[in-house]
């Protein structure tokens with residue numbers, strides 16, 4: 001029999017998000033004939049809204065730090081993150097015509113601040129490599145025979161291939177196309193799905209003050225999540241009050257601590273409004289303000305200390321008579337006020353639903369995937385990439401880096417024999 005060495009390996013990729021596009025590019029660069037199936041009418045819908053439309057595509061740090069910032073199975077990712085690390089990812093995008101910049105917290109963005117530029121560059125690269133992209137095509141089943149992948153089924157027909165890469169994303173922000181199809185496709189051919197939970201998710205409160213605080217954004221605050229007796233974690237940075245409770249980078253990061261919380265015991269969000277000052281330093285500062293405004297009513301004495309919309313809330317919580325002249329505020333009342341400013345506490349009533357999560361925790365069990373190649377341990381020539389896998393990271397570019405790295409790895413191994 002003549003060996004068909006000249007024939008290219010046919011690789012089918014499910015999902016044109018960050019992971020699937022990178023997988024398709026790498027498979028094509030490695031020499032495969034690649035078809036990319038996307039159920040939307042265009043590429044990278046979710047990619048387009050990342051980083052508030054600016055796309056924080058990676059974090060400029062070491063592989064070890066990338067792993068440490070992936071609380072959901074970071075160690076599983078070590079090999080793929082080493083194959084395509086942050087610096088190599090930045091090099092790729094720069095070479096594809098997307099100049100990059102590094103911001104606070106080593107977050108990497110396109111210099112143009114436009115996620116659309118990232119998508120354009122990826123589309124151009126797919127075209128250069130002759131990757132066939134089929135839009136409006138929903139993959140409905142993965143086909144296997146004798147535990148080896150043979151192709152897939154879509155809304156329009158059956159496609160055969162020697163390798164399939166499943167990169168259908170997670171189950172959050174469903175309007176972007178991530179509706180959880182990938183979990184079902186993997187489960188139908190024998191894979192275990194670790195229960196899905198929202199990670200990086202805004203938090204809700206029933207606090208009577210939430211309406212007053214809605215829209216307030218706090219910078220340089222120290223926020224923690226605590227039980228009645230113990231602080232579970234603390235972050236410094238920016239947070240936002242919303243109509244339902246709390247959001248913003250620090251809150252999203254801390255929300256990971258509530259992944260396994262079932263609501264049976266209370267959890268609190270605590271804000272240190274003045275983390276740069278110790279209790280004593282803040283006391284001195286307030287005493288100075290009180291001296292300066294000694295004849296003012298208490299309610300008019302906090303203007304230089306706090307944002308406007310926070311003042312009535314703090315005044316009410318402090319239980320100090322708002323009309324009392326500042327000079328007659330007692331020491332005890334002042335110390336209570338300082339405690340409030342250092343430990344402003346709200347009871348958390350729950351997280352927002354999975355559909356609103358920045359990333360889905362849970363997914364295809366990492367125990368059933370070879371971490372070196374991203375190949376299924378159950379079905380030969382089936383590969384996984386991106387959020388469909390049971391992985392999740394903090395904010396800061398880690399999730400996209402994981403998507404790119406697993407896509408790159410799956411693309412390479414799917415394309416070679």
Ligand SMILES: Cc1cc2nc3c(=O)[nH]c(=O)nc-3n(C[C@H](O)[C@H](O)[C@H](O)COP(=O)(O)OP(=O)(O)OC[C@H]3O[C@@H](n4cnc5c(N)ncnc54)[C@H](O)[C@@H]3O)c2cc1C
Pocket residue numbers: 014015016017018019020037038039040043044045046047049050051052055056057058137138139140167168169170172173176177178179180181182357358359385386387388396397398399400401403
């Ligand atoms: C608002 C928001 C902001 C974010 N910002 C950042 C950020 O700045 N930095 C960062 O690192 N991470 C960010 N993330 C997380 C990051 O976007 C995801 O982790 C990442 O996009 C996952 O990539 P993916 O390719 O695995 O999945 P997706 O990007 O979800 O892509 C999956 C694709 O598969 C397609 N698909 C699904 N099912 C099928 C099917 N049956 N047939 C065909 N196609 C299918 C979908 O339409 C979709 O296009 C953000 C997430 C959100 C929601």
